[in-house]
Amino acid sequence: MxxxxxxxxxKAELLDPQGKAVAGAxxxxxxxxxxxxxxxxxxxxxxxxxxxxxxxxxxxxxADSVLSNSVIEDVVGIHVLEAPAGETx
Amino acid sequence: MRIGVVTFPxxxxxxxxxxAIRLAGAEPVALWHGEHDLHGVDALxxxxxxxxxxxxxxxxxxxxxxxxAEVIGAANSGMPVLGICNGFQMLTEAHLLEGGLIRNDHxxxxxxxxxxxxxxxxxxxxxxxxxxxxxxxPLKNGEGGxxxxxxxxxxxxxxxxxxxxxxxxxPNGSLNDIAGISNARGNVVGLMPHPEHAVEPGFxxxxxxxxxxxxxxxxxxxxxIERMLVSx
Numbered sequence: 001m002x003x004x005x006x007x008x009x010x011k012a013e014l015l016d017p018q019g020k021a022v023a024g025a026x027x028x029x030x031x032x033x034x035x036x037x038x039x040x041x042x043x044x045x046x047x048x049x050x051x052x053x054x055x056x057x058x059x060x061x062x063a064d065s066v067l068s069n070s071v072i073e074d075v076v077g078i079h080v081l082e083a084p085a086g087e088t089x
Numbered sequence: 090m091r092i093g094v095v096t097f098p099x100x101x102x103x104x105x106x107x108x109a110i111r112l113a114g115a116e117p118v119a120l121w122h123g124e125h126d127l128h129g130v131d132a133l134x135x136x137x138x139x140x141x142x143x144x145x146x147x148x149x150x151x152x153x154x155x156x157x158a159e160v161i162g163a164a165n166s167g168m169p170v171l172g173i174c175n176g177f178q179m180l181t182e183a184h185l186l187e188g189g190l191i192r193n194d195h196x197x198x199x200x201x202x203x204x205x206x207x208x209x210x211x212x213x214x215x216x217x218x219x220x221x222x223x224x225x226x227p228l229k230n231g232e233g234g235x236x237x238x239x240x241x242x243x244x245x246x247x248x249x250x251x252x253x254x255x256x257x258x259x260p261n262g263s264l265n266d267i268a269g270i271s272n273a274r275g276n277v278v279g280l281m282p283h284p285e286h287a288v289e290p291g292f293x294x295x296x297x298x299x300x301x302x303x304x305x306x307x308x309x310x311x312x313x314i315e316r317m318l319v320s321x
């Protein structure tokens with residue numbers, strides 16, 4: 001069955017304490033090349049049936065209304081996951 | 090006078106809220122998230138806790154619970170609704186209140202007796218306070234940073250919808266030191282600190298008079314009872 005990926009990130013202008021904590025840990029490991037980290041979410045949604053424009057529109061709607069909160073987050077990507085080799089639809 | 094307290098999977102402070110309601114002089118009514126029934130209550134409390142383990146976003150999954158359809162309907166028709174901590178997060182997720190709550194700016198959970206200033210003493214839940222009155226009630230959260238767009242903040246401030254503001258220290262990075270807000274009508278109030286934990290001498294915050302003697306939180310509950318008696 002096909003899988004749709006939805007990616008959500010905290011809004012760029014907001015402080016991201018989780019990303020900051022990870023960046024701090026990288027700094028303590030001496031990884032000074034990496035100056036900042038921002039941390040978001042990835043949803044993998046399995047679809048019963050095949051993916052058409054109507055399904056993608058429905059996922060977009062869910063991404064905006066349920067999977068993210070537009071006050072604090074942005075939906076930064078929605079795409080269909082490539083099927084693993086050998087799997088047929 | 091009957092005030093409902095909704096229990097969600099992961100609610101923690103529903104029993105404390107019910108106790109506060111009883112001490113204030115009303116009858117607490119236990120409501121269940123999975124039902125579509127408010128059992129004829131006169132007002133509602135969405136209690137603190139970690140509904141659904143804070144998965145997705147704090148309060149987000151709870152805001153989609155069956156009973157929230159009735160809560161939203163009641164709130165929009167004027168029923169007093171108080172959201173405490175996780176309940177505040179639910180009210181923002183349900184779009185009954187504006188803005189949102191994000192992880193504390195310092196990254197840590199915080200638990201302290203918090204000074205607040207009551208900015209709006211006209212809401213259904215704060216009528217018993219004097220405007221500008223300073224109170225102390227417990228605060229305990231990991232994601233209590235209040236944020237909103239610049240336009241929303243300006244509107245909340247301009248319409249006197251900031252109900253309580255942190256004083257002394259801003260414990261979580263909330264914009265404009267905002268601890269709690271209301272809707273335009275003043276019947277829906279959400280705040281991060283916990284009035285239900287400061288309602289009984291011996292179990293509240295320390296005061297200058299005696300250890301654990303602080304009961305500033307009870308006024309939220311007596312205020313709504315008084316308001317409903319007046320409007321009855």
